[in-house]
Amino acid sequence: MDNATAADPRPTLTLQQATDLTLKLYGVTTAEISTLPSYYDQNFFLVDNEGTKYVLKIMNSEESKKATLLEVQTSAMSFLHQHGVPAQTAVPTSSGQLMSMEKIDCGHGAQTYCVRLLTYLPGKTVAESPMTTRDLYHVGKLVASMDKSLQQMVSPNQDVFQRNDVVWSLSNIPLIENYISVMDGDPLQDVIKAVIEQYKSQVQPKLSSFQKGIIHGDTNDQNIIVTPVGNGHHNVSGMLDFSLLSNDCYVFEVAITIMYAMLENARPLDVGGAVLAGWESIMTLNEDERDSLFLLVLGRLCQSLVYGRYNAQKNPTKNKKYILSTAKTGFRLLAQLWELGKKEVESKWFADASTFSDN
Incomplete structure (x- = not known):
């Protein structure tokens, strides 16, 4: 709970940074982007040129250190989706990864954040x-x-x-x-x-x-x-x-x-x-x-x-x-x-x- 460290672990990417990241990692060109609420992380709602909707999720730098935990969480989402639970699933990067560790500077020094592009659930x-x-x-x-x-x-x-x-x-x-x-x-x-x-x-x-x-x-x-x-x-x-x-x-x-x-x-x-x-x-x-x-x-x-x-x-x-x-x-x-x-x-x-x- 207490993250009283010099650098705030919460990501604060600009809309442009998020747009560039999505293109770089997923080859997805963003036609529309806006922020979504989050407690510790950063979420973006985006629409590509074909009208497909996604959620770009940037995990805070503290949680991003737990790569194995994040991998199992991502697998659990896919597992539930396959078993009829309406869960989001991760979209693979251009190189086939379900998550990517990215070093990003949000204005207070470069930190490593786990990045995932998730399917969008309407409602x-x-x-x-x-x-x-x-x-x-x-x-x-x-x-x-x-x-x-x-x-x-x-x-x-x-x-x-x-x-x-x-x-x-x-x-x-x-x-x-x-x-x-x-x-x-x-x-x-x-x-x-x-x-x-x-x-x-x-x-x-x-x-x-x-x-x-x-x-x-x-x-x-x-x-x-x-x-x-x-x-x-x-x-x-x-x-x-x-x-x-x-x-x-x-x-x-x-x-x-x-x-x-x-x-x-x-x-x-x-x-x-x-x-x-x-x-x-x-x-x-x-x-x-x-x-x-x-x-x-x-x-x-x-x-x-x-x-x-x-x-x-x-x-x-x-x-x-x-x-x-x-x-x-x-x-x-x-x-x-x-x-x-x-x-x-x-x-x-x-x-x-x-x-x-x-x-």
């Missing part, structure tokens, strides 16, 4: 779309299907998914304490501290009973693409950003999906049951996982609020709107959930989940 993000509970059921189902498909993936470098150092993992919620000072003076700081303490006493002892496998790790409302199908409903048409793929607990994926889908929903309490029902149509949570779901959702909300504020303060000019996107409704949501309490929220989620049938 809008969940954050931009009014989702019905039926839509959210299908989101939960697709996320579970994706994780179940990943159980079949075989790679000689699969050990790279053992990533215990990822601060965003829900097993690392206590690490929020290292950054809690950014909330000084905020009345919700005490709530965040209480969530951490309850996580330590009520969730940590159960971690060993949680089912594990390779999970996406960041199924947020900006990383799930949907397309309208009429009557106010949507189909899930894309899963983006596999940079947090890791061997972790399946219930973490459920909690992350619920939390971010609640942010933009006019009726946030209706989200949990719908996502849970969709998930459990593919994989069932055990008793300990269900009992931990409320605190895991709150834990992810606390991570997002604290780390978002920390990063916005540390790099005030970098993607601030995107980094703080959770904060817009997140503080109100945290206060609401905390006030209602675990028993009331989980009762509603589990009762709602039992009303769904698979169609």
Whole structure:
């Protein structure tokens, strides 16, 4: 999380640099280019002379050092695409490589960045779309299907998914304490501290009973693409950003999906049951996982609020709107959930989940 180094690891290519890079590596002549939001990396939307759309993704220089991890992530995207999950795939360079390490000067010294040209998935993000509970059921189902498909993936470098150092993992919620000072003076700081303490006493002892496998790790409302199908409903048409793929607990994926889908929903309490029902149509949570779901959702909300504020303060000019996107409704949501309490929220989620049938 803390990249307080002399050179900022985040790439800041100009549109011209990105255009030139695309031509050099892929032989693609860009007719149209614009920037897309990103937390740590840099993404460009581009259209070539034939009208084909792509996303050019430039990884930050710190993550770019993990070449093997990036190779396995790129393979996972292709694997999922082949298994019916709407994931982006990498376009080969002119020399046949799925990724290229490029030394680029973004104005603060040359650094090496991993560059990939990805296929474009049409649609809008969940954050931009009014989702019905039926839509959210299908989101939960697709996320579970994706994780179940990943159980079949075989790679000689699969050990790279053992990533215990990822601060965003829900097993690392206590690490929020290292950054809690950014909330000084905020009345919700005490709530965040209480969530951490309850996580330590009520969730940590159960971690060993949680089912594990390779999970996406960041199924947020900006990383799930949907397309309208009429009557106010949507189909899930894309899963983006596999940079947090890791061997972790399946219930973490459920909690992350619920939390971010609640942010933009006019009726946030209706989200949990719908996502849970969709998930459990593919994989069932055990008793300990269900009992931990409320605190895991709150834990992810606390991570997002604290780390978002920390990063916005540390790099005030970098993607601030995107980094703080959770904060817009997140503080109100945290206060609401905390006030209602675990028993009331989980009762509603589990009762709602039992009303769904698979169609």
